[in-house]
Amino acid sequence: MLDEKQLITDCVNEKREAQRILYDRYSRRLMAICLRYCRTRAEAEDVLQETFLKIFASLRTFRFESKLETWMTRITINTALNFQRQRLYLLPMVDVTEIQLMEDENVSLADFHFSELIKIVQALPDGCRIVFNLFAIEGYVHSEIASMLNISEGTSKSQLFRARTLLREKIDQASMKYEEGKNI
Amino acid sequence: MKKERIFDKNWKNAIDGAEATPSPSVWNNILRELVIQEGNSIRQRLTFYQRLAVASVLVAIILSGWIGYRWLQSDEVTPHTKFATQHNPPKPKTTTDSIPNATQKNLLLPAKKDRNQPPSSTEVKPLSDVNNLAKAQSFLKNDNSYDLTVAAFTDKKRHEQNEDDLSTSEIDYTKNLNHSKTLEGFDSGEYRLPVVAITSQPKYVEIVRVLPAIPASFMAPRKSEAESEKIWAAVTATSGNTIASSNPYSYTSTSSQGNSYSVGALGGILIATHWVVQSGLLYVNQVANPFSIIAGNNSLSSVASYALVKQPSTTATNYSSAYAIVSTNEFVSLPVMVGYVLTKKKFAWQINSGISTDLFLRNTLTDPNGQMQSYSQSAGADSPYRTTIVAGLFNNEVSYRLGKNYRLAIVPGVKYSLSPLLKSQSSSNLLLLDIGFRFRYIFR
Numbered sequence: 001m002l003d004e005k006q007l008i009t010d011c012v013n014e015k016r017e018a019q020r021i022l023y024d025r026y027s028r029r030l031m032a033i034c035l036r037y038c039r040t041r042a043e044a045e046d047v048l049q050e051t052f053l054k055i056f057a058s059l060r061t062f063r064f065e066s067k068l069e070t071w072m073t074r075i076t077i078n079t080a081l082n083f084q085r086q087r088l089y090l091l092p093m094v095d096v097t098e099i100q101l102m103e104d105e106n107v108s109l110a111d112f113h114f115s116e117l118i119k120i121v122q123a124l125p126d127g128c129r130i131v132f133n134l135f136a137i138e139g140y141v142h143s144e145i146a147s148m149l150n151i152s153e154g155t156s157k158s159q160l161f162r163a164r165t166l167l168r169e170k171i172d173q174a175s176m177k178y179e180e181g182k183n184i
Numbered sequence: 185m186k187k188e189r190i191f192d193k194n195w196k197n198a199i200d201g202a203e204a205t206p207s208p209s210v211w212n213n214i215l216r217e218l219v220i221q222e223g224n225s226i227r228q229r230l231t232f233y234q235r236l237a238v239a240s241v242l243v244a245i246i247l248s249g250w251i252g253y254r255w256l257q258s259d260e261v262t263p264h265t266k267f268a269t270q271h272n273p274p275k276p277k278t279t280t281d282s283i284p285n286a287t288q289k290n291l292l293l294p295a296k297k298d299r300n301q302p303p304s305s306t307e308v309k310p311l312s313d314v315n316n317l318a319k320a321q322s323f324l325k326n327d328n329s330y331d332l333t334v335a336a337f338t339d340k341k342r343h344e345q346n347e348d349d350l351s352t353s354e355i356d357y358t359k360n361l362n363h364s365k366t367l368e369g370f371d372s373g374e375y376r377l378p379v380v381a382i383t384s385q386p387k388y389v390e391i392v393r394v395l396p397a398i399p400a401s402f403m404a405p406r407k408s409e410a411e412s413e414k415i416w417a418a419v420t421a422t423s424g425n426t427i428a429s430s431n432p433y434s435y436t437s438t439s440s441q442g443n444s445y446s447v448g449a450l451g452g453i454l455i456a457t458h459w460v461v462q463s464g465l466l467y468v469n470q471v472a473n474p475f476s477i478i479a480g481n482n483s484l485s486s487v488a489s490y491a492l493v494k495q496p497s498t499t500a501t502n503y504s505s506a507y508a509i510v511s512t513n514e515f516v517s518l519p520v521m522v523g524y525v526l527t528k529k530k531f532a533w534q535i536n537s538g539i540s541t542d543l544f545l546r547n548t549l550t551d552p553n554g555q556m557q558s559y560s561q562s563a564g565a566d567s568p569y570r571t572t573i574v575a576g577l578f579n580n581e582v583s584y585r586l587g588k589n590y591r592l593a594i595v596p597g598v599k600y601s602l603s604p605l606l607k608s609q610s611s612s613n614l615l616l617l618d619i620g621f622r623f624r625y626i627f628r
Binding site: 016020027028031032044048057108114115135 | 202203214
């Protein structure tokens, strides 16, 4: 098994076998990220393809200052954001009224399969989905998200609240269906 | 707030770090794109090396032509000498110095039907028949025995006697008859080669140079023609490759390559025998295909560049992953060059050197994928681009004269900008290697 440094060197030298190994090693992880940011699987695959092309083109600039996976994840997120920018521009995000979550917050997601959760996330409006991913999953703060998406912090916050509400609703619905199916 | 964090954390735990298998078509598409990109890269490299090879071959041809020309000029027999030799054949520097004048004047002696009889002046024919002489020359080259029916004057006393009385001299015409050969097609009955006593290596070359093979008018340089191209106007078009020492569109890439072309008009004047001055007006278009890591300006849809980030008034640019952009710079260029004319015949070779003042028109950034809008930036006080860029020029102009008034030239050259394009940069000078054509009209 090739170590990471050797793998990168071979990829930089455009060795096809090494590129394939790198793809096999990280494509599933990056595909999951793409699915979170995109509305459909086809769109996610387009983003993944674009991501790997950028990775192969920019690998020579990788300085080993961070983990390769972290670096690749950042490229994936940026590619996904670029992919969504046109849509975000055409359908600008607007502020929504802040909604507090209900009392029963401690929803367990352990009963849900990843594919079900992804479908729920993909069903969110574009702005909500991206802000929720950046804030809740990637760990960016609102000021960073505002800067990245060229929106105000208030818009970022309201989109996040809306995302949480919608997710909650969809989880509840899915839970009810699950319970009903169980009882039958 | 705490509940919200728990909600987010639950989601993070549930979906972060998960994996999903992409369809096999993704890798196939990636592979296809990689092959296309590598093909483009190889094609660009090939184009550059092809141009380099053509330029090298041209330089080699020109150099060899120039060396050949200089070698011919340095030959001891100049065209003037040839011309003079043609009309006044030199005396052979062998023992023929002692040949009587009467014999020398008559280059060919009449053939003796009775070889014991001396030639009479009435039978002497001048060397006017070029065909016969050429045949003789050819024969001489093929036979080292020199045993033509040539009478040998080896005895100086006999020469003296012959001088006194040619008709009564006792020249031994039969001396070499044993070795005599008849030149095929050469009428040996009527003509004889010059009476030469060959005691050392013959100098055939002297005979060759006597031949009026080239009209004298061609041998003598026509000075007026060489210097008649005093003023001219030309249209020019060039194409080449640009190399920037750093990439003005990205923080990550260290260099940027691209293509360039220019079209325009030039005028020139001969200020001294070998010196010319040229100037004109050119439109220059430089295209680079770098990667940018900056996206969006005031709207999220525009391509942005490093230049915009460096612009103090810009606040709304974001960093993104590297993505390809097409950057096009347009200039109006005012070159001023001094040229040295190495040779100016049918083919001419001229070396030019000078400076060019490039006036920046605009920079246009385009997303080749068409997902983002193009962004243009012109010159001005608020622009991150310099209004004026000074560049050094050096090129070779190899031309061929077409008719009386035209010249078509091929011009390989180098251009190096002495100042960077961006105001914020102190280095990143652009190097341009190009090759072009010039079509020149000569005013006479």
